Amino acid sequence: MRRTDPLNRLTLEELRQRTSMKWRTHPADVLPLWVAEMDVPLAEPVAEALRAATALGDTGYPYGSAYAEALAAFAAERWGWEGLRVEHTAIVPDVMMGIVEVLRLITDPGDAVVVCSPVYPPFYAFLSHDARQVVEAPLGPDLRVDMAALEDAFVRARRGRRRAAFLLSNPHNPTGVVHARRELEAMAALARAHGVRVVSDEIHAPLVLPGAAFTPFLSVSGAENAFMLASASKAWNLAGLKAAVAVAGPEAADELRLLPEEVSHGPSHLGVIAHTAAFRDGGPWLDELLLGLDANRHLLGELAAEHLPDVRYHRPEGTYLAWLDCTRLGLDSGPGGDGPGVVSDVAGPAKMFLDKARVAVSSGHVFGSGGEGHVRLNFATTPGILREALSRMGEAVRGL
Known part of the structure; x- marks a missing residue:
């Protein structure tokens, strides 16, 4: 065929x-x-949205919640998750810059951030450049998260009673592992037990292949104080059209509101238009x-x-x-x-x-x-x- x-x-x-x-x-x-x-x-819906915007000269500053609304509708349809509340979101320049800004809300310079290695290289670069210490929790031989190694990393990260966070890649880059719900629940329970906050990078979430199912981290029990970052960048090839959404769990919504107002100036208006069209019409x-x-x-x-x-x-x-x-x-x-x-x-x-x-x-x-x-x-x-x-x-x- x-x-x-x-x-x-x-x-x-x-x-x-x-x-x-x-x-x-x-x-x-x-x-x-x-x-x-x-x-x-x-994708034609994205191309048409951009053509319409440029024809109108609609190239100013981004505004409104259409992007978050489109993401919420996509999450409900594709992942069966009805819990994405638009009022608990913020527009950020892209996923990595959003991660940095969220980590600034919940950690201080010198604090530790746990990652499951091998993992996306900018995790190391962005965290180090922002004066956070990287603590590795190596993946197991099956390339899945090793819960014992993760707990050990949480203990090390929290030494001296410093604040700590866990930066999760969900699905995992570079291995292509899609974390099962039971694995995410175990991660959430460990993070709660050790006082570690979770930030989940879910940029590849729409790209789950037959045989696996994606679970948003914020949808699992125990993740109510976590954050996720999402965009249409990878699934619709929009890296050059910068825009992403930060989403807070219900217990973290007040913290997300402390995000500096100037952060929302970073996304491109055309990027927001493109990502919104992708999630809304690009299925x-x-x-x-x-x-x-x-x-x-x-x-x-x-x-x-x-x-x-x-x-x-x-x-x-x-x-x-x-x-x-x-x-x-x-x-x-x-x-x-x-x-x-x-x-x-x-x-x-x-x-x-x-x-x-x-x-x-x-x-x-x-x-x-x-x-x-x-x-x-x-x-x-x-x-x-x-x-x-x-x-x-x-x-x-x-x-x-």
């Missing part, structure tokens, strides 16, 4: 005309499967995308088995990111550069694939403890590009 999803509509020649980071960081002979941009056309497009991503994760498994038999492919439950264990290749990550959080650092297997295969993937060591010897591969591309990339990577490994 011929695929008609958004991942099958653009040619390599068309993609190379793009001027974004994904397509301009590396020379033209490199296939870019690294940064979280998808190789898709813009059919998203459904087509999810079919394509599901097909691509199966294709990637087949291609990895064929071309990279010594590389372990962890089949993701969500996102469009694959975590590849390349430790059997015996390639050290090499010098760590500036350490976790420096996305431009390329070492070990990622450097070999870039140099010898001309395929750009994300270097595992920047994702923190447990990342060395791994790479993260973005499979939100055309099947043809995916086939060519894996063929090149296999040839490079055979030449070692």
Whole structure:
């Protein structure tokens, strides 16, 4: 059957005309499967909303609650969660800046923030730059949250009775794990028991693939004093249209109201319009995308088995990111550069694939403890590009 999803509509020649980071960081002979941009056309409801706004000259400052209302309706329809209260939300520039601003409400400089490594590299960079200490709770061998390690990290984070927070990636980036409700409930119970506040990054929430179900952290028992950050950025490829929503649990609503007023000046008005249209009217497009991503994760498994038999492919439950264990290749990550959080650092297997295969993937060591010897591969591309990339990577490994 011929695929008609958004991942099958653009040619390599068309993609190379793009001027974004994904397509301009590396020379033209490199296939870019690294940064979280998808190789898709813009969803028509989003494009139409932007055309209408620009035709009116509606390019001023953002205003109103339409974005939060669209997110609430999406959460009710897609996740069965009726608990997102628009009055408990705030518009923020993007998810990471929203995380920083929320953490400023519930922690002080020098306080600790727990992360489950390996995890999204900007967690390290943004927290460190804002004078928070990062405490790692390594994932288990199955790449799921290890509750014993998490509790130990909470104890360490709270030493000296300092305030502490847990920055959760839900679903998890880079592993593609979708946390089950029972896991989230266990995390919430541990956080309550140790006096740790939870901030959940749910930017990949709409991208849960068949076989898994997404659970908003704020929907579980014990999470009433937590926060979540959400946007349409990943699911509809809107990274260049900045806007996100911070949502507070009922016990945290008063704290969210303390967010400085100037924070709401950061989002783009066109970004708010685009994200609102995506959540409100972009469901059919998203459904087509999810079919394509599901097909691509199966294709990637087949291609990895064929071309990279010594590389372990962890089949993701969500996102469009694959975590590849390349430790059997015996390639050290090499010098760590500036350490976790420096996305431009390329070492070990990622450097070999870039140099010898001309395929750009994300270097595992920047994702923190447990990342060395791994790479993260973005499979939100055309099947043809995916086939060519894996063929090149296999040839490079055979030449070692």
